[in-house]
Amino acid sequence: MKANCWQGRNHVEVENVPDPRIMNARDAVVKITSTAICGSDLHLYDGFMPTMQHGDILGHEFMGEVVDIGPGVDNLKIGDRVVVPFPIACGNCNACERELFSLCENSNPNAGIAEKLLGHPTAGIFGYSHMTGGFAGGQAEYARVPFADVGPIKIENDLPDESVLFLSDIFPTGWMGAEMCDIQQGDVVAVWGAGPVGQFAIASAFLMGAERVIAIDRFDYRLRMARERNGAETLNYEHVDIPEALKELTGGRGPDSCIDCVGMEAHCAHTVPHLYDRAKQAARLETDRGHALREAIMSCRNGGTVSIVGVYGGTMDKFPVGSLMNRSIQIRTGQCHVQRYLKPLLQRIEDGDIDPSFVISHYMSLDDAPLGYETFKHKQDDCMKVVLKP
Amino acid sequence: MATDLAHRGPHAGRGIDWPPDQLQSGIDTDGSPASSLAGPLARGLGWFSLGLGLAELLAPRSVAKMIGVPPTTGTLAVTQLMGVRELVHGLGILSSDRPAPWVWTRVAGDALDLGLLSRNLDRAGANRTRVAGAMLAVAGTTLGDLYDSTQLPRTAPAAMNVPMRVATSITINRSADDLYRYWRDLENLPDVMTHLKSVEDLGAGISRWTVRAPLGSSGTWDAEIVEDAPGVVVAWESLPGSDIPNSGEVRFKPAPGDRGTELHVLLHYEAPAGPIGAAVLKLFGDDPVQQVKDDIRRFKQVMETGQVVRSDGAAHGMDARSQPKQRPARPHSN
Numbered sequence: 197m198k199a200n201c202w203q204g205r206n207h208v209e210v211e212n213v214p215d216p217r218i219m220n221a222r223d224a225v226v227k228i229t230s231t232a233i234c235g236s237d238l239h240l241y242d243g244f245m246p247t248m249q250h251g252d253i254l255g256h257e258f259m260g261e262v263v264d265i266g267p268g269v270d271n272l273k274i275g276d277r278v279v280v281p282f283p284i285a286c287g288n289c290n291a292c293e294r295e296l297f298s299l300c301e302n303s304n305p306n307a308g309i310a311e312k313l314l315g316h317p318t319a320g321i322f323g324y325s326h327m328t329g330g331f332a333g334g335q336a337e338y339a340r341v342p343f344a345d346v347g348p349i350k351i352e353n354d355l356p357d358e359s360v361l362f363l364s365d366i367f368p369t370g371w372m373g374a375e376m377c378d379i380q381q382g383d384v385v386a387v388w389g390a391g392p393v394g395q396f397a398i399a400s401a402f403l404m405g406a407e408r409v410i411a412i413d414r415f416d417y418r419l420r421m422a423r424e425r426n427g428a429e430t431l432n433y434e435h436v437d438i439p440e441a442l443k444e445l446t447g448g449r450g451p452d453s454c455i456d457c458v459g460m461e462a463h464c465a466h467t468v469p470h471l472y473d474r475a476k477q478a479a480r481l482e483t484d485r486g487h488a489l490r491e492a493i494m495s496c497r498n499g500g501t502v503s504i505v506g507v508y509g510g511t512m513d514k515f516p517v518g519s520l521m522n523r524s525i526q527i528r529t530g531q532c533h534v535q536r537y538l539k540p541l542l543q544r545i546e547d548g549d550i551d552p553s554f555v556i557s558h559y560m561s562l563d564d565a566p567l568g569y570e571t572f573k574h575k576q577d578d579c580m581k582v583v584l585k586p
Numbered sequence: 587m588a589t590d591l592a593h594r595g596p597h598a599g600r601g602i603d604w605p606p607d608q609l610q611s612g613i614d615t616d617g618s619p620a621s622s623l624a625g626p627l628a629r630g631l632g633w634f635s636l637g638l639g640l641a642e643l644l645a646p647r648s649v650a651k652m653i654g655v656p657p658t659t660g661t662l663a664v665t666q667l668m669g670v671r672e673l674v675h676g677l678g679i680l681s682s683d684r685p686a687p688w689v690w691t692r693v694a695g696d697a698l699d700l701g702l703l704s705r706n707l708d709r710a711g712a713n714r715t716r717v718a719g720a721m722l723a724v725a726g727t728t729l730g731d732l733y734d735s736t737q738l739p740r741t742a743p744a745a746m747n748v749p750m751r752v753a754t755s756i757t758i759n760r761s762a763d764d765l766y767r768y769w770r771d772l773e774n775l776p777d778v779m780t781h782l783k784s785v786e787d788l789g790a791g792i793s794r795w796t797v798r799a800p801l802g803s804s805g806t807w808d809a810e811i812v813e814d815a816p817g818v819v820v821a822w823e824s825l826p827g828s829d830i831p832n833s834g835e836v837r838f839k840p841a842p843g844d845r846g847t848e849l850h851v852l853l854h855y856e857a858p859a860g861p862i863g864a865a866v867l868k869l870f871g872d873d874p875v876q877q878v879k880d881d882i883r884r885f886k887q888v889m890e891t892g893q894v895v896r897s898d899g900a901a902h903g904m905d906a907r908s909q910p911k912q913r914p915a916r917p918h919s920n
Contacts, residue, residue, distance in 0.1 A: 199916060201914075201916065213916045213917055214917040215663050215916065215917060215918075216917040219896045219897075219898055219901075220893045220894075220895060221892070221893055222891070222892075224891065249899070249912060249914045249915065251914030251915075252899075252914050252915040252916065253898075253914075253915060253916045268892070268893070270811075279630075286887075286891045286895075287892065288759060288890040288891050289759055289886075289890050289891075290757070290845055290846060292757050295826055301886065301890075302883075302886065302887045302890055302895060303895055304895075305895050305897050305899075305900035305903045305904050305905075306897075306899070306900055306904075307883055307904065308876050308879060308880055308904070309882075311879075320895070320897065323915065324898075324913050325836075326899050326915065329897045329899070329900070330897045330898060330899015330900050330912050330913075330915045331898065331899070331915055332897075332898045332915045332916050332917060333915070334916065340898075340917070342895060342897075343891075353748060400857060407877070419829045426759070447668045471648065475641060475648075475652065477637050478637055478640070478641055479633075479637030479641065480635055551865060
């Protein structure tokens with residue numbers, strides 16, 4: 197089959213590889229009909245995620261048709277149309293029982309590597325380095341899906357792929373980002389990063405009762421979508437001082453909740469702090485550039501909540517812990533526990549509350565994955581979200 | 587056999603200030619380096635050299651700007667030269683079994699850096715504040731280099747022929763009785779303990795253990811169950827005269843709040859000198875604790891999910907020894 201493989205920094209190639217097969221009784225094999233490039237794939241593309249290997253198949257947002265199932269899968273049959281959540285979860289361990297699926301205790305065969313880097317291991321993830329299990333990803337014609345009896349959700353309506361594909365990651369991720377803020381009627385929410393996850397966080401915050409949502413980015417087309425499609429107010433951090441602007445917009449209090457949808461490759465409008473983080477990251481003295489998170493903490497109102505769904509990998513400098521502690525700010529965070537949200541969010545889509553396909557800016561064939569990565573990385577052609585068709 | 591946390595009752599910890607000798611997870615030998623920080627610090631310094639070296643080599647202008655040196659043709663060339671030097675330090679430290687001499691080369695390099703920087707303090711076009719800041723940073727690094735180079739052992743680590751003791755634990759979402767039943771049938775163990783080829787129950791508490799050894803050979807010993815309490819403990823010891831004297835125990839203890847069962851594993855083994863000893867060391871790898879941890883994670887997987895989870899990168903599932911030589915995460919034809 198054809199698959200999009202990581203071949204080093206800024207280099208992916210569509211290659212011919214063997215077809216996947218059942219390796220465990222609870223596996224299924226899915227013939228992929230739609231697959232997307234995620235902002236977090238860019239951390240791999242940019243070479244900032246440790247434990248990648250040349251030849252790894254990328255991709256963790258995919259859906260398709262079940263073409264093979266192992267003897268331990270009794271809830272799916274060949275021909276079922278499914279969306280596959282990006283974390284792999286067994287459904288049996290203590291974490292899964294508490295619906296903390298991205299912390300599944302059994303799905304990561306390389307738990308030892310993750311434990312060394314993170315203190316305790318986390319779940320397996322498709323196409324996302326060897327620290328998360330060394331699982332082949334879904335930017336391919338086929339993918340093996342472990343614990344297929346727990347993860348995939350059957351799509352039994354006739355909604356097109358693009359309306360349900362993002363249940364795999366970015367819609368639930370944005371939703372969880374807002375949910376962790378415990379939004380009350382009348383709240384003001386600020387969202388750093390108006391990429392696809394940021395857009396879903398904005399839409400979700402409104403669905404949960406936020407009165408105002410303020411989106412922060414530097415790309416006009418992304419801010420335009422936040423304003424025109426999702427009803428947010430917008431701030432361009434290249435033009436205004438964000439903490440000051442947020443104070444002004446909230447009568448000096450600061451937003452009730454701040455959601456970081458940026459993660460480890462944040463940019464900063466000021467050259468010196470940006471170069472400081474770039475240099476330390478390049479020298480591997482910190483893995484994560486923390487400008488967005490620092491700003492979110494400093495901007496949040498006293499006693500408010502900072503919710504982090506942007507991906508971080510390791511350590512960061514200049515973390516404003518004093519502001520956090522003295523101002524009673526709560527931090528909530530996590531890789532999305534996607535399995536928890538599949539059914540309720542599918543219901544929202546079926547009810548017409550939201551159609552997640554609005555983020556798609558580009559359709560390409562799987563063969564053009566390298567072009568898709570370049571276009572997405574450099575934000576060319578107003579790129580918001582690339583969907584690949586195998 | 588040493589006391590272990592698991593020997594205590596479910597609530598025996600309340601009000602106790604745990605002394606270090608009763609917190610035993612990990613491994614004990616007497617072959618540790620002078621400072622347990624020195625090795626990781628050396629690696630950190632190695633990576634630092636690589637990162638700085640690359641920055642100096644590839645972006646000398648940005649580096650010059652950062653350290654306040656005017657970017658003339660001369661200073662840029664010197665910066666790149668220093669970059670090459672840093673790369674030599676870094677590669678030397680990271681690729682050597684004995685990083686100490688390479689860390690000393692860093693100390694010499696630091697002195698060179700300080701000398702070069704000081705010449706820029708009163709140079710036209712230099713940013714004195716930044717140059718001084720850079721010198722301060724180098725001086726700080728020098729302290730780290732000096733500390734590390736004095737703490738690192740000067741010779742390669744000696745082959746271990748001392749008694750080894752490995753202890754670790756995991757919590758499993760099943761009852762103590764279920765876990766005990768699986769473990770008590772020793773013939774199950776090769777499914778979860780990757781270094782075992784087979785365990786044969788010879789009856790009367792005696793079993794024959796065969797371990798995988800390099801080049802397709804194997805080692806065998808007979809062991810006897812010395813403690814057996816259903817739902818509480820299984821312990822075994824090799825019979826006298828074994829090539830590889832060893833003993834082990836697993837204890838099962840209800841986790842607080844009815845959240846499954848804690849499994850505490852304690853292994854003792856001696857690796858005698860000679861080829862068999864070398865084979866035993868190879869079995870347990872560079873990191874015996876990691877190996878045993880992965881074994882009990884496999885056990886947890888089997889007990890909780892019914893299978894050892896495999897991936898394309900880790901085709902044999904959880905296995906510390908194969909982790910460094912993972913295959914790419916893509917389907918393989920065999």
